[in-house]
Amino acid sequence: MSTIQWFPGHMAKARNQVQEKLKLVDIVLEIVDARIPISSQNPMLAEIIEHKPKIMILNKADLADPKQTEVWQAYFKQQGYASIAIDAQHKSQLPQINKVVRTVLKDKIQKQYDKGLKLAKVRAICIGIPNVGKSTILNRLVHKNIAKTGDRPGVTKNQQWLKVNEEFEVLDTPGILWPKFEDQTVGTKLALLGSIKDSIYADDDVALFALDYLKTHYAPRLLAAYKLNEADLDQDNPDLMLFLTKKLGFKEDYDQFAQRLILDIRKGRFGRLTFEDVVLATDTVGD
Numbered sequence: 001m002s003t004i005q006w007f008p009g010h011m012a013k014a015r016n017q018v019q020e021k022l023k024l025v026d027i028v029l030e031i032v033d034a035r036i037p038i039s040s041q042n043p044m045l046a047e048i049i050e051h052k053p054k055i056m057i058l059n060k061a062d063l064a065d066p067k068q069t070e071v072w073q074a075y076f077k078q079q080g081y082a083s084i085a086i087d088a089q090h091k092s093q094l095p096q097i098n099k100v101v102r103t104v105l106k107d108k109i110q111k112q113y114d115k116g117l118k119l120a121k122v123r124a125i126c127i128g129i130p131n132v133g134k135s136t137i138l139n140r141l142v143h144k145n146i147a148k149t150g151d152r153p154g155v156t157k158n159q160q161w162l163k164v165n166e167e168f169e170v171l172d173t174p175g176i177l178w179p180k181f182e183d184q185t186v187g188t189k190l191a192l193l194g195s196i197k198d199s200i201y202a203d204d205d206v207a208l209f210a211l212d213y214l215k216t217h218y219a220p221r222l223l224a225a226y227k228l229n230e231a232d233l234d235q236d237n238p239d240l241m242l243f244l245t246k247k248l249g250f251k252e253d254y255d256q257f258a259q260r261l262i263l264d265i266r267k268g269r270f271g272r273l274t275f276e277d278v279v280l281a282t283d284t285v286g287d
Ligand SMILES: Nc1nc2c(ncn2[C@@H]2O[C@H](COP(=O)(O)OP(=O)(O)OP(=O)(O)O)[C@@H](O)[C@H]2O)c(=O)[nH]1
Pocket: 059, 060, 061, 062, 063, 086, 087, 088, 089, 128, 129, 130, 131, 132, 133, 134, 135, 136, 137, 148, 149, 150, 151, 152, 153, 154, 155, 156, 157, 173, 174, 175, 176
């Protein structure tokens, strides 16, 4: 039996708590990281949500490639989900959530009014993997810093109801990962963007992935940020990594460069980046 460090006991408990609370809510707000909209979805949560209405919230859109975000939203629409791309740091974008929730639930809400109720109450649960911004979104929605937030995974430890208004309550939940990544690059991407504790993944593996992705998808930005010549990119990735390690003054200390690259990506030094592509199912044929 192998021990799985990113699925400690509190996460199993958190998953069970989500399952229990699902009975009480009308709708699920699934928060994903707009830079990795698929890898930041938890397949285990998808299983327990089953047929509950769900809205996909692509958060940290301020850090993601805007063109890609548009394509991802079209993708989720094709999958049958309403989606919203937001930057939770700016509260001006948050009223969208309430609006979309009420649009998705309009039949249910109408029934409440038909029964003569003055208020049509809606309860939502906010779920997602660690560090995608669930608590930040909820604080913005309620205009108070009630939920604890922080730039590391595992900040929220317990569920907490937050009241947006008389008609809308949302449950904040701890971020949940799942026990086994079928695809190792999923784990690497989660580590790169801070949803898995930094200590669990080897920085140089994460940095090698990131370097390769930048080279392939955002080469001009990589050249500009580290003042490289195009020919420098002809080296294979481990050589390029050593080259950059020396160029940035870290001598032969790969790890220091790896940490620097990861930080530069997280801080937006390469501009807005998305680390996952999607091809839409119905690309028009013949025109
Ligand atoms: N740039 C940017 N940063 C954000 C955004 N939303 C949240 N953050 C930051 O991301 C970090 C994580 O936010 P939290 O709200 O604590 O994330 P969480 O999903 O509640 O995390 P857990 O409780 O660990 O599951 C914090 O440093 C936030 O300030 C956003 O839209 N854009």
